Amino acid sequence: MTTRYESQKGSALLVVLLILSVMVIVATNMTMHYNSEFLRTANFVNGIQGKWYNKSSDSLVRRVLHQDFEDDPNSVNLSQYWATQGRTFEVDGGLISTHVFDEYSCFNLNALANHGYDYSDGSGNKTNMAKEVLLRLMLYMQIQQGDAEVVVDSIADMVDTDTSISRNGAEDSYYMSLAYPFVVPNTRLYNVSEIRAAKGMTASIYRRLKPFVCTLQNNELHINVNTLTETKAPLLAALMLSDYMTVESALDIIKSRDREGWTSVSNFLNQELVTNLSTDRTKGFISSVVAINSSVFHAETVLEYNGMKRRFFSYFVKNNKDAVLYKREYGGAE
Secondary structure, three states: OOOHHHHHHHHHHHHHHHHHHHHHHHHHHHHHHHHHHHHHHHHHHHHHHHHHHHHHHHHHHHHHHHHHHHHOOOOOOOOOHHHOOOEEEEEOOEEEEEEEEEHHHOEEHHHHHOHHHEEEOOOOOEEEHHHHHHHHHHHHOOOOHHHHHHHHHHHHHHHOOOOOOOOOOOOHHHHOOOOOOOOOOOOOOOOHHHHHHOOOOOHHHHHHHHHHEEOOOOOOOOEEOOOOOHHHHHHHHHHOOOOOOOHHHHHHHHHOOOOOOOOOHHHHHOOHHHHHHOOOOOHHHHHHHEEOOOOEEEEEEEEEEOOEEEEEEEEEEEEOOEEEEEEEEEOOOO
16 A cells, blocks of 8 residues: 555655756757857858958959959960969868859850841841850750740840840740749849749750850850850850851860960951851851950859858959959859
């Protein structure tokens, strides 16, 4: 038989266990809250430190670009300091690496709104040469012609200033009917990722197209043939606007380039292959687009610091012999 004393002992034990459980729960919550605050503070501090490291990297990029502009103000090519790959520096707590890219070695999507590139054959048929270059580029990348035409016209409708719908494009009426409706900007794009919303765009097309395109803060198209790498051969092939130009031929042109590139645009245009492919329709456009100099660059900085990894994008514009920083993006826009 259980005595009254033993019953009281059991009750006291339950009370002690209950108090102990409450204390453990409170202590656990306090510890979790402390850890959460600690991690939040550490991430905040690391983020601030990362931005300062990025600013330091930007200062170095500006100095390098300034040196190259001073050494040769009339040419930008892959033999210069800015094009050196594999710059990695040790910092307290990690590593920082920076790569500089020429924005004239890609297709400016905002050029699709430039009617200065329109061509009329005299019978009322009008084509935009910039749109034709982008279409050919996509075809060289094994994208089906029907899909490519929809994407090109849709991007053109996004960047032009009117509400007229291109043959295969789309304006507000299409996008407002989607599950997540929106209106098109009808102005220049600020980031390549914006075209992911274009009619006809898929993840596969975007992945293939992204390395070849960019969004400059104007609607002009300039391709620096001195900074095109071998992987950009499809872009050079598309620029020639000829059914007889192949990616392999464009690759041969790039491989034949001197280390310091062509000394003038005419030297490039006077090559036998380029001259033979030029027509009255394309000659003026190609000569206006081809360049051997550049004025816009972007730097991609990867910071590995205290166990975190962050990416920074900085954009520079040439001003005489100086490089002026005009935009930063943190973490990318993918």
